Amino acid sequence: MSAFDSLNPQAIGKHLWRLRLAAAQLPGLAEAVREDGGQLVALWGSDDRHLGAGYAVHVVFLAARGLVWVSAGLAAEAPAYPDLAAVFPQAGRMQRATWDLLGIRAEGAADGRKWLRHGAWPADAHPLRKDYAGEPVRETDAYPFVRVAGDGVHEIPVGPIHAGVIEPGHFRFSIIGERVLKLEERLGYTHKGIEKRFEGMDPDTGARLAGRVSGDSHVAYAWAYCMAVEAATGAQVPERALWLRALFLEIERVANHLGDLGYLGNDVALSFGLNQFWRLKEEWLRLSEALFGHRYLFDRVVPGGVAADLVGGSALAEYCLAVADEVRELKAVYDEHAGLQDRFANTGICAPELAARLGLTGLAGRASAQAWDARVQFPQFPYDGLEVNMATHRRGDVLARAEVRFAELFESLRLIAEIIAGMQEGALRADLPQVTAPCEGIGWVEGWRGEIVVAVRLGADGRLDRVHPHDPSWRNWPLLETSTLGNIVPDFPVINKSFNLSYSGQDL
Amino acid sequence: MAAHLILQKILKTGRVSEPAPAADPALRTRVQALQAEILRVFGQAVAVRHVDAGSCNGCELEIHALNAPQYNIEGLGVKFAASPRHVDVLLVTGPVSRNLETALKRTYEATPEPKWVVAMGDCGCTGGLFGASYAACGRVADVIPVDVEVPGCPPTPTALLQGILAAVSGGR
Numbered sequence: 088m089s090a091f092d093s094l095n096p097q098a099i100g101k102h103l104w105r106l107r108l109a110a111a112q113l114p115g116l117a118e119a120v121r122e123d124g125g126q127l128v129a130l131w132g133s134d135d136r137h138l139g140a141g142y143a144v145h146v147v148f149l150a151a152r153g154l155v156w157v158s159a160g161l162a163a164e165a166p167a168y169p170d171l172a173a174v175f176p177q178a179g180r181m182q183r184a185t186w187d188l189l190g191i192r193a194e195g196a197a198d199g200r201k202w203l204r205h206g207a208w209p210a211d212a213h214p215l216r217k218d219y220a221g222e223p224v225r226e227t228d229a230y231p232f233v234r235v236a237g238d239g240v241h242e243i244p245v246g247p248i249h250a251g252v253i254e255p256g257h258f259r260f261s262i263i264g265e266r267v268l269k270l271e272e273r274l275g276y277t278h279k280g281i282e283k284r285f286e287g288m289d290p291d292t293g294a295r296l297a298g299r300v301s302g303d304s305h306v307a308y309a310w311a312y313c314m315a316v317e318a319a320t321g322a323q324v325p326e327r328a329l330w331l332r333a334l335f336l337e338i339e340r341v342a343n344h345l346g347d348l349g350y351l352g353n354d355v356a357l358s359f360g361l362n363q364f365w366r367l368k369e370e371w372l373r374l375s376e377a378l379f380g381h382r383y384l385f386d387r388v389v390p391g392g393v394a395a396d397l398v399g400g401s402a403l404a405e406y407c408l409a410v411a412d413e414v415r416e417l418k419a420v421y422d423e424h425a426g427l428q429d430r431f432a433n434t435g436i437c438a439p440e441l442a443a444r445l446g447l448t449g450l451a452g453r454a455s456a457q458a459w460d461a462r463v464q465f466p467q468f469p470y471d472g473l474e475v476n477m478a479t480h481r482r483g484d485v486l487a488r489a490e491v492r493f494a495e496l497f498e499s500l501r502l503i504a505e506i507i508a509g510m511q512e513g514a515l516r517a518d519l520p521q522v523t524a525p526c527e528g529i530g531w532v533e534g535w536r537g538e539i540v541v542a543v544r545l546g547a548d549g550r551l552d553r554v555h556p557h558d559p560s561w562r563n564w565p566l567l568e569t570s571t572l573g574n575i576v577p578d579f580p581v582i583n584k585s586f587n588l589s590y591s592g593q594d595l
Numbered sequence: 596m597a598a599h600l601i602l603q604k605i606l607k608t609g610r611v612s613e614p615a616p617a618a619d620p621a622l623r624t625r626v627q628a629l630q631a632e633i634l635r636v637f638g639q640a641v642a643v644r645h646v647d648a649g650s651c652n653g654c655e656l657e658i659h660a661l662n663a664p665q666y667n668i669e670g671l672g673v674k675f676a677a678s679p680r681h682v683d684v685l686l687v688t689g690p691v692s693r694n695l696e697t698a699l700k701r702t703y704e705a706t707p708e709p710k711w712v713v714a715m716g717d718c719g720c721t722g723g724l725f726g727a728s729y730a731a732c733g734r735v736a737d738v739i740p741v742d743v744e745v746p747g748c749p750p751t752p753t754a755l756l757q758g759i760l761a762a763v764s765g766g767r
């Protein structure tokens with residue numbers, strides 16, 4: 088008996104379900120999902136007043152049956168729903184963002200501070216409301232950080248502009264000596280109004296924007312978005328296009344893992360690792376450009392199919408073998424290098440129990456025994472025929488996150504060859520059916536960092552009415568805080584890199 | 596043991612650095628009033644500070660890629676530095692989110708003269724797909740003075756390197 092059995096959710100795709108209920112039922116449902124070992128993946132809101140309704144809160148749960156998109160209608164005046172962060176702590180920041188953007192309140196939430204709003208709009212304005220036409224203002228209400236007091240405690244504020252080439256965010260360390268007592272993140276700096284920007288766009292332009300929610304996960308976002316649009320419109324995507332999307336997704340995973348493994352070496356002073364892995368990554372990117380016309384495959388996934396074909400697949404498959412050989416050699420160095428092992432092991436630990444409690448996901452989750460990978464448990468075509476091997480670990484430290492990357496890198500290189508072998512000739516793209524009434528769909532793709540979920544509503548005019556792209560970083564950022572506790576400040580860069588979370592993806 | 600493996604791999608890999616591209620004068624957006632004196636002081640060395648002003652992180656991927664051994668940028672005298680106080684060039688990405696507008700202006704002010712600003716990517720050049728909105732200012736040039744704009748989404752490492760060289764080399 089699972090949480091959803093008595094509620095009869097509607098099947099809206101393979102492993103994808105939809106359920107509408109009253110907001111008051113949400114906490115009970117969340118408790119039941121939790122008891123079943125499920126997770127809360129995403130939470131957002133929508134302004135549905137132009138559709139003759141009020142507002143709505145949307146929650147996506149991961150359950151034994153797959154992904155369940157739950158929506159609850161809310162009043163047009165003072166919309167509110169019961170807090171879910173008490174059951175699923177990862178909902179906290181999502182609820183705060185939903186308040187900032189839409190003025191929908193999570194009643195009874197312990198943390199009611201703003202999240203994505205800094206100073207660009209006033210506290211009583213909500214830019215994702217359809218009738219928001221506010222000019223930018225500069226408000227300067229301060230952000231109340233949690234203070235840590237005591238003998239010898241002091242604070243190190245870092246950012247938003249960091250010393251390295253990374254995205255902007257603010258980290259506030261409270262430390263004693265070199266040990267971190269508390270780390271508090273303040274994100275939202277790269278908030279650039281993506282969700283509002285989607286509104287009124289045609290579906291093709293929307294795909295380009297979706298791919299730029301977090302550029303390092305371009306393919307995953309573009310695919311999840313297209314999956315949602317195709318589900319909403321009832322489009323039939325040609326099989327070859329789906330094979331190519333899987334190929335692109337694995338190419339993206341390989342590129343990111345190569346880069347991260349190099350930086351992980353660099354962060355513990357093994358610049359040999361940086362140079363070797365980035366040499367491989369650069370060759371990989373050049374190959375992507377030669378084969379598909381873009382180093383990061385931007386805009387190659389489009390609604391209804393793909394915009395690039397594979398010619399000369401056997402050369403790519405052979406190249407994968409050569410890369411795997413090189414990575415094996417480099418892994419031998421990482422395995423043997425005492426200094427690197429010493430810095431990686433027992434650093435930045437996220438224990439499996441805490442990971443489960445707070446919802447750690449994606450590759451970081453798998454390094455802490457959270458054995459979820461949509462390609463394995465809930466595969467879409469063509470993954471349903473590929474038998475992907477999941478990489479997991481129990482240590483939950485930097486070493487485990489590096490090990491999972493190595494394992495997934497080898498697996499992706501293997502999958503690429505399988506995909507090339509499995510592909511049949513065929514069309515690359517189908518037209519989207521004409522839209523005549525508002526319609527909705529959701530997409531779910533296992534990106535290199537974790538699950539990318541995109542929910543889409545098209546209006547009767549066939550243009551985008553509401554799009555919510557959801558990054559796995561929402562769930563993992565809070566665990567970077569806890570994983571840093573008790574470590575020394577100089578280890579923070581390697582801990583941070585081992586998670587490698589997206590700022591842009593959660594700032595939106 | 597590890598040292599042995601490292602040396603073996605280094606020998607096997609050989610030298611992968613490639614010759615540098617030429618500076619692209621077409622990227623220049625305003626007349627460079629560079630004095631011979633500055634050029635002399637600069638020589639070939641230039642320090643760059645990257646500022647992410649709200650990018651999608653795609654441009655950052657290419658800045659990282661520029662540090663791959665194939666490009667050998669330190670050999671060319673281009674070095675990324677940690678503080679704006681130590682640099683000649685600010686390399687700015689993104690459609691300048693309003694939440695970073697102040698930080699960008701402060702970074703610009705903290706950079707000593709003479710300084711050059713390179714706006715990177717379609718976002719930095721025009722606001723890109725994100726455009727100007729309640730949350731974004733649009734192009735970098737609307738927020739701080741820009742010397743060189745490098746379009747692309749993201750621009751390739753070669754285009755980026757050409758842009759940086761164009762910024763500091765004046766008519767060279």
Ligand code: SF4
Nearest residue numbers: 650651653716717718
């Ligand atoms: S130019 Fe393209 S890659 Fe660069 S930040 Fe903008 S969207 Fe991302």
